[in-house]
Amino acid sequence: MTTEILGVIATYGITLLLAWPLARYIVKIFRGERTWSDFMAPLERLFFKISGINPHEEMNWKQHMKAMLTINLVWFVYAFFALMFQDKLPLNPDGNPGQSADLAFNTAISFVVNCNLQHYSGETGVTYFTQLFVLAFLQFVSAATGIAALVVVFKAMKEKTTTQLGNFWDIFLKTITRILLPISIVIALIFIFNGMPASFAGKDTLVTMQGDTVNVSRGPVAGFVAIKHLGTNGGGFFGANSAHPLENVNYVTWMTEMVAQVVIPIAMVFALGMFIQRKKFAYVIFGIMTIGMICLLIPSMQQEMAGNPEIAKMGIHQATGAMEGKEVRFGPAATGYWSTVTTIISTGSVCGWHDSTMPLTGLMQLLGMMLNCFYGGCGVGILNYYIYIIIAVFISGLMVGRTPEFMGHKLEAREVKIAALITLLSPFLILAGTALSSWVLSHHPDINWAVKPSAWLNNPGYHGFSEMLYEYTSANANNGSGFEGLGDGNIFWNVSTGFVLILGRFLPIIGPVAIAGLMASKKYVPESAGTLRTDSLTFGAMTFAVIVILTALAYFPALALGPIAEYFSL
Amino acid sequence: MKKYLWPSIKLTLLLVIVLGGLYPLFLAAVAKLAPGKGDGVTVTHNGRVVGYENIAQKFTDDKYFQPRPSTVDYNAASSGGSNKSAGNPDYLKTVQARIDTFMVHNPGVKKEDIPAELVTASASGLDPHLSPEAAYVQIPRVARLRGIPADRLKQLVDANTKPPVLGVLGVATVNVLKLNIALDDLK
Numbered sequence: 001m002t003t004e005i006l007g008v009i010a011t012y013g014i015t016l017l018l019a020w021p022l023a024r025y026i027v028k029i030f031r032g033e034r035t036w037s038d039f040m041a042p043l044e045r046l047f048f049k050i051s052g053i054n055p056h057e058e059m060n061w062k063q064h065m066k067a068m069l070t071i072n073l074v075w076f077v078y079a080f081f082a083l084m085f086q087d088k089l090p091l092n093p094d095g096n097p098g099q100s101a102d103l104a105f106n107t108a109i110s111f112v113v114n115c116n117l118q119h120y121s122g123e124t125g126v127t128y129f130t131q132l133f134v135l136a137f138l139q140f141v142s143a144a145t146g147i148a149a150l151v152v153v154f155k156a157m158k159e160k161t162t163t164q165l166g167n168f169w170d171i172f173l174k175t176i177t178r179i180l181l182p183i184s185i186v187i188a189l190i191f192i193f194n195g196m197p198a199s200f201a202g203k204d205t206l207v208t209m210q211g212d213t214v215n216v217s218r219g220p221v222a223g224f225v226a227i228k229h230l231g232t233n234g235g236g237f238f239g240a241n242s243a244h245p246l247e248n249v250n251y252v253t254w255m256t257e258m259v260a261q262v263v264i265p266i267a268m269v270f271a272l273g274m275f276i277q278r279k280k281f282a283y284v285i286f287g288i289m290t291i292g293m294i295c296l297l298i299p300s301m302q303q304e305m306a307g308n309p310e311i312a313k314m315g316i317h318q319a320t321g322a323m324e325g326k327e328v329r330f331g332p333a334a335t336g337y338w339s340t341v342t343t344i345i346s347t348g349s350v351c352g353w354h355d356s357t358m359p360l361t362g363l364m365q366l367l368g369m370m371l372n373c374f375y376g377g378c379g380v381g382i383l384n385y386y387i388y389i390i391i392a393v394f395i396s397g398l399m400v401g402r403t404p405e406f407m408g409h410k411l412e413a414r415e416v417k418i419a420a421l422i423t424l425l426s427p428f429l430i431l432a433g434t435a436l437s438s439w440v441l442s443h444h445p446d447i448n449w450a451v452k453p454s455a456w457l458n459n460p461g462y463h464g465f466s467e468m469l470y471e472y473t474s475a476n477a478n479n480g481s482g483f484e485g486l487g488d489g490n491i492f493w494n495v496s497t498g499f500v501l502i503l504g505r506f507l508p509i510i511g512p513v514a515i516a517g518l519m520a521s522k523k524y525v526p527e528s529a530g531t532l533r534t535d536s537l538t539f540g541a542m543t544f545a546v547i548v549i550l551t552a553l554a555y556f557p558a559l560a561l562g563p564i565a566e567y568f569s570l
Numbered sequence: 571m572k573k574y575l576w577p578s579i580k581l582t583l584l585l586v587i588v589l590g591g592l593y594p595l596f597l598a599a600v601a602k603l604a605p606g607k608g609d610g611v612t613v614t615h616n617g618r619v620v621g622y623e624n625i626a627q628k629f630t631d632d633k634y635f636q637p638r639p640s641t642v643d644y645n646a647a648s649s650g651g652s653n654k655s656a657g658n659p660d661y662l663k664t665v666q667a668r669i670d671t672f673m674v675h676n677p678g679v680k681k682e683d684i685p686a687e688l689v690t691a692s693a694s695g696l697d698p699h700l701s702p703e704a705a706y707v708q709i710p711r712v713a714r715l716r717g718i719p720a721d722r723l724k725q726l727v728d729a730n731t732k733p734p735v736l737g738v739l740g741v742a743t744v745n746v747l748k749l750n751i752a753l754d755d756l757k
Contacts (some may be wrong), residue, residue: 459658
């Protein structure tokens with residue numbers, strides 16, 4: 001038990017040790033300073049030349065967002081058709097079929113928006129072609145999209161008055177060539193030398209010790225799993241995601257995957273402070289985010305290590321904790337830690353099934369995704385936190401009766417309206433979606449979909465409701481994990497969560513970029529004695545309070561019907 | 571947006587080639603030097619490949635150590651868990667039935683000594699490991715059926731136990747397939 005907790009602490013410690021130098025490196029790249037990776041520059045120039053892009057052309061925030069949306073649309077169209085016709089494309093050694101239109105729609109959107117709802121199973125629902133050329137490709141570029149949007153906000157916060165916020169293509173491509181690709185290769189090599197498959201060999205057939213004939217799915221797993229975590233996408237190569245013993249081989253690969261998924265989100269917080277030269281501002285943000293994570297983490301680990309009270313009633317002593325849906329080589333403490341991290345940073349990969357975790361752990365997972373800003377996904381985590389900062393600045397301004405200022409610019413009605421709308425969007429999508437699915441389930445249980453509504457829920461009672469709530473929460477947060485018992489492989493879930501995914505991705509990116517862009521174009525107001533200090537602990541606590549109050553107000557009723565009621569019924 | 575369309579398409583094509591093609595090809599080439607040559611690590615016994623080191627397999631015979639319950643019947647063509655919630659009444663009946671079955675096959679074992687992992691399904695359905703305790707609890711049964719002294723089997727389990735990383739991080743595990751091969755090789 002002690003070694004389990006030590007393993008978790010060591011993993012977090014390693015993450016911090018790596019995040020610091022990574023942040024310095026990231027800042028150098030986006031300031032255009034010299035780094036060891038400059039040997040990639042000729043390749044980047046070649047790509048820009050062929051694509052007809054001038055990487056030195058400065059863009060304003062609207063041009064950034066137009067370029068971002070255009071290339072995302074191209075990816076969606078490409079992914080949608082490739083998935084539908086994957087049976088006719090090469091690299092399909094297992095003879096898997098093409099996806100139906102609604103499933104391809106959901107899968108394409110899901111990976112374009114850096115999510116991984118995955119209403120299919122990796123062994124049978126996709127081919128090696130689509131795994132690599134579509135899904136792994138999207139895991140790179142969708143992460144780079146989030147980081148590129150964040151760097152625009154960094155630039156806007158740094159400058160006194162400007163509309164020139166760098167070049168989208170330049171930031172985007174460098175994120176891939178300088179950050180994501182080299183680190184992914186290092187991570188993949190660690191996996192490969194721990195025995196994770198990486199070849200193109202198809203399914204193996206063999207006769208076991210006792211004479212059963214079984215199959216073993218394999219494939220180019222290692223590279224996929226590296227970017228899956230580094231880019232905080234989380235989409236599994238196999239159905240069981242990172243619980244699969246070929247996708248997460250041992251405790252060393254567990255630690256590597258764990259570090260990989262949270263290292264960029266933490267590094268981006270440090271990078272923020274270095275880039276805009278306000279380190280204290282970033283430390284306070286980091287502190288609040290870490291406190292938030294710990295508040296979710298401790299109950300999760302405690303609940304999983306304590307075991308299932310219903311099984312305890314049967315007279316079983318659960319020395320190894322609640323083991324349903326968990327793997328022995330990770331254990332409950334590590335699985336609890338993973339479940340917290342994967343939900344706060346929108347990875348959505350799992351090393352044990354969330355559906356089978358204890359009710360309070362499920363509550364923490366849901367909260368992690370509803371908050372979605374404690375470290376958060378690649379780039380987008382800080383964008384979400386930025387919205388809360390704006391709200392906190394606004395409320396603080398009201399309290400002291402001054403026009404609020406942030407980073408030397410006046411915060412006015414337009415920016416606050418955008419922030420308020422983005423804040424309201426998440427509860428609207430999550431709660432309206434859950435209400436719609438609950439209504440369909442209770443009023444039309446026998447509609448002839450691939451999975452009838454009456455067969456959607458894998459568990460009765462409060463937990464069944466949580467399965468639906470979880471799915472929309474996960475879609476809105478672009479998280480991708482699920483209470484996977486839910487029968488989501490049908491047109492209702494594919495389409496409804498598809499739209500939640502799009503709205504839950506692009507509006508929370510465009511909103512903060514717009515606010516930052518608008519603010520940066522305003523007249524610079526030098527700091528004075530009356531300026532609200534946003535790098536103080538007081539302001540950090542204020543932001544934390546805003547986050548907690550907004551989340552509690554929006555979600556408490558739904559959570560009371562789901563995991564909280566389940567907890568009291570056990 | 572029209573202005574950005576062609577650059578987007580061209581850049582996408584180039585990146586698809588590098589990230590979707592060259593990146594995994596490079597890794598597949600390097601993997602030739604790694605354990606299992608990138609095809610997954612297999613286990614050979616008496617000159618025959620009997621399984622993958624990390625994929626659980628079924629042992630129905632009581633003479634062998636048994637792995638954790640699987641929802642995919644130990645066939646790695648697919649993977650997954652039960653996704654049953656903690657308080658689901660049907661699920662709790664399944665667990666109770668597993669406990670009862672275990673008690674029948676392992677007479678003399680006290681209920682509170684059964685580790686939870688032996689009566690709960692793993693996440694992947696392919697979990698190749700047990701904790702040392704879950705192997706120990708099966709020793710009396712295997713010892714009786716094979717006529718091997720229990721302390722000899724305990725030594726065997728301990729020899730097949732992989733300690734936590736560096737002795738302090740994570741959990742100790744016993745690979746069931748390797749343990750059973752070692753068991754067959756005892757004679």
